Amino acid sequence: MLQIKSNINYIKPLLIIILLSTGIAISAQNDTIRKQDIILQHQIIENDTLPHITLKEVPVLSPFKFKNKRQKRRYSKLVRNIKVTLPYARKASATINDINTNLSLISDTKERKAYLKKREKELFAEFETPLKKLSFSQGRLLIKLINRETGDTTYQLIKEYKGGVSAVFWQGIARLFGSNLKSEFDREGDDVMIEHIILMIDNGLI
Structure with a gap:
């Protein structure tokens, strides 16, 4: 029993490093809704101009x-664990895109490293506490959901942003506790149940 508790306590710092290495800002409650001008398509029917809207497909x-x-x-x-971790994974995708956009504007190697270090420090200070609240099973689930939302495994993300040595090191630590940073999401195989739950959540059915 003590060994199990020790493993769980040790894996939490690992999850923090994994998520912050990819620059994930995780608070869905902090999302800001921006006002946007919406331009509608139109059709002219018997001299009347009518708005034409293509409705989103509903599965x-x-x-x-x-x-x-x-x-x-x-x-x-x-269902409970996905509702906790899915916003984290989706925020990861948006934040990674933002980081990549900013990095594309920085050509100097030192400036790029300084930028990543600054982002990591800011995010760690803000989200260390909520990340520690994740359970062991939620952390393992999050690794897969990050792959679903970004198209990259957590291992690939750490390697890209922190380097190959860091990726290999944290992969080794993760394997000691039954996790795999190279885990891929298989929506038609082992993860069919998870995929079904996500679709149900997205459509407001659960």
């Missing part, structure tokens, strides 16, 4: 078919 989702009660309990647990 029709059927309830997940459970094989047994154990799978149903796993589904319920995943």
